[in-house]
Amino acid sequence: MVRARCPHCGTPVEGATDAFCCAGCETAYDIIHGAGLARYYEERSEFAPRPEPVAGGWAAVPVDTLPGGLCEVRLRVEGLRCASCVWVVERVLEATPGVTHAQVSYATGRATLRWQTGSTDLPRLAQRIAALGYTPRALGVEARPDRGLLLRLGVASFAAMNLMLLHASIYTGWIDTMEPRFLALFQWTALILATPVALWCASPFFAGAVSGLRAGVLHMDVPIALGVAIMYGHGVVTTIRGHETYLDSLGMLVALLLAGRMLEARGRRRAAEAAVSLAASVPHAARRVTADGVETVPASAIAVGDTIDVAAGEEVAADGVVVRGRGHLKRALLTGEAEPVEVETGDRVEAGTVLVDGNVSVRVLAVGKDTVLRRMAAQLESAADRGVKPTTADRIAPLFTAATLLVAALTFAGWTIADDVSRAIPITVAVLVVACPCALALSHPLSAAAGLGAAARRGLLFRSSDALLDMSTVDTVMLDKTGTITAGEMQVTDAADDVLRIAAALERNSIHPIARAIVRECAERGIALPFASDVRETPGVGIEGVVGGHAWSLRSGGPGIVNLLYPDGRVAGQIRLADGLRADAPATVHALHARGVNVVLLTGDHEVAARRMAAAAAIDVVLADCDPEKKAEYIRDARGRGRTVLYAGDGLNDGPALAAADVGIAMAGGAASSVLVADGVISSSAIAPILAGFRAADACRQVIRANVRRSVVYNISAVAAAAAGLVNPLVAAVLMPISSGLVIRGAFRVERLMRAAEEA
């Protein structure tokens, strides 16, 4: 047995060199890798702290106890494919004795379960979910990619291509008569190839259809499963009798549908992973002060009454009060304000805020769920669940299935009366085969995946295709100020090169945001930094040192001003900083206006500052002095007047507004919970991706409409032809790929339409 170390936390583990010590570590590792930060593991000098472990089966998963003898737990449920899946899971759990509350969110795949203590337990509930065919997971354990779908697709593609070859031979054999023993060989080979396709590859459709039927919903999987079952059943019977079969159509149908489903799942997973990595901001370790010194412990081990040390650059792990030291605290997560505020002994600090300079000890007053951050986040998440909107295809499906069955029944009855049963059976089978809505089922996932991908490439990640499609109806865009149309961090607005050079030399190694802004500005202006010696940084006061043989010091000269001083205290120069407008904000606002969209600036800032920023960004409507609830109020107002509102914001204080809007867009680097509540996240430091979202939505909607139209026309005419007895396996084998091919080609048009829109 090889002795190795957990790649994340360094705990010795047995087994392969890449084995993890616990699921928590693996999650952290995956998140870091998913965000493209794999370099962290090469450049760090110590192993990471161990995140809260969630291993050892369901019995070990922590359950929250609520007053009134209730237990509560939040899980992720995987495999949710549609509105009815959510419905089924909720219903089954609610029907379990002891369960008082079960809510599943389709958008986030999360379930909240509440039950009477003692009447049931989590392992049993998890078992219930698993028994339905869905995979429950403890929150925090990242999903593995769905290998099952890929395996099925691989096998189905192999079989489909060979089936096509075999049937091409059989069809040519019709013209140029084939010896019966070769026909039999080909047909039996085809049946052998088709068997795993129908029985294994197509199982997701059967599972979906069964769970849908159990819930009383006829969604897209039902007609598909019906078609597959008919084609295979018919194939078995006719192969034994030596007649023609639809097995080639079966192979292609299953392979195409699996490919569509996999593309959609991949798109959804990417967006979710990106959102999780953008949202990863909860500290996992804290430094606890004990009688023997300071020890590093998992954040979850901190208890009320402990004292923790927080150094410059660190995130505060719990709510508390400062008992020693001073520094500047960035509360952007909670308040949306970029400028750090000073804290000293006696001041409150909150979990999730960042100490930008100084060093403080904090006595802990609240941990975990009781912290302000988690309380606000929980409120937001429950507010943001606005249910599932069925896709166009899902809306058509019940009607479609009912119509198909009706037509099939009429066809059977008609042909039995007009001719006889032996003639009616193959024709009814043909009707059911061509009615199988391959193109219709493909139209939504393929176009949506293309649209999500096109938007993601341009910096806007959507959580669901519904949110993307909603964007095309948006007529009012409301923007937050700090961190949304501004960069959310200090930028140098005015400074002489010489002053900047000396200041940057002094601040080179400081992590204070103002220092970073000064150093960054120097790099942008291409100023080479001289060497600074004897640098001393005094938290909350300033920094001093020797540059070019002269002593200098930097002191704050009021809000947004830094003074460079001679040793005798005279001012040598001044640097002005402000939270500047994003470079792409004015152009974005112009483009939105050109689209006929109203743009409104919605900010908690006061009127004058807000107006100045709005003027610079060419926004003419300003609603200033808003608290979080007032922002949401304005949005609900606008929606009440028939407007469709998009809101973009970055802070935890933007949560209610994000939840109230038709489409909520969070900014990367914003509050974790704002990212989790929002429908989409802008992944780059820019505002222009909003435009890409509009264009992707337009393109996607246009393509889906065309595709649904096309496939409905195809299905209706094909069913009519089949009912008239004009369709045989060869005709079906030609028709189906044509209709599906048109739908696939349509999906590729999304990117083309977007390029055209961007050039226009």
Add this chain to the structure above:
Amino acid sequence: MNAIAFLLPLALLLGGLFAVMFVIAAARGQFDDLDDPPQRILHD
């Protein structure tokens, strides 16, 4: 035509071999992550 009786199973066997190889590769997670490995090379 008799050649077909021999060639057809042979062709399926060869094709099936590749299908099995694909299934093994996929089941071992070769296709789980198509984005990170090419990026990681750039970090080295």
